[in-house]
Amino acid sequence: xxxxxxxxxxxxxxxxKKARASKDDEQVRGHLFAVKALTELALDTRKVIxxxxxxxxxxxxVPISKEGSPPIGNNDNQHDDGDSIFDF
Numbered sequence: 001x002x003x004x005x006x007x008x009x010x011x012x013x014x015x016x017k018k019a020r021a022s023k024d025d026e027q028v029r030g031h032l033f034a035v036k037a038l039t040e041l042a043l044d045t046r047k048v049i050x051x052x053x054x055x056x057x058x059x060x061x062v063p064i065s066k067e068g069s070p071p072i073g074n075n076d077n078q079h080d081d082g083d084s085i086f087d088f
Contacts, residue, residue: 008042 012035019031 003041003045005042008038012038 015031015034015038019028019035022028022031
């Protein structure tokens with residue numbers, strides 16, 4: 001999941017508006033803690049992105065058989081043991 005800085009800043013602004021509108025000191029502190037957590041998330045996210053950038057995911061090539069899939073109706077190899085309920 002990738003969170004943009006813009007989304008974090010928008011959420012911080014929202015929490016700051018709520019903090020300004022709050023009359024109770026505990027509510028103000030709660031909103032400020034939310035801003036602090038969002039700030040730490042933004043700063044930690046940048047560190048993680050910088051550490052992960054050198055590691056590039058490589059695409060694995062899976063060889064495709066030239067023979068392709070067996071033709072329909074060619075069931076010679078399947079159910080040789082006779083466990084099918086249709087074996088008479």
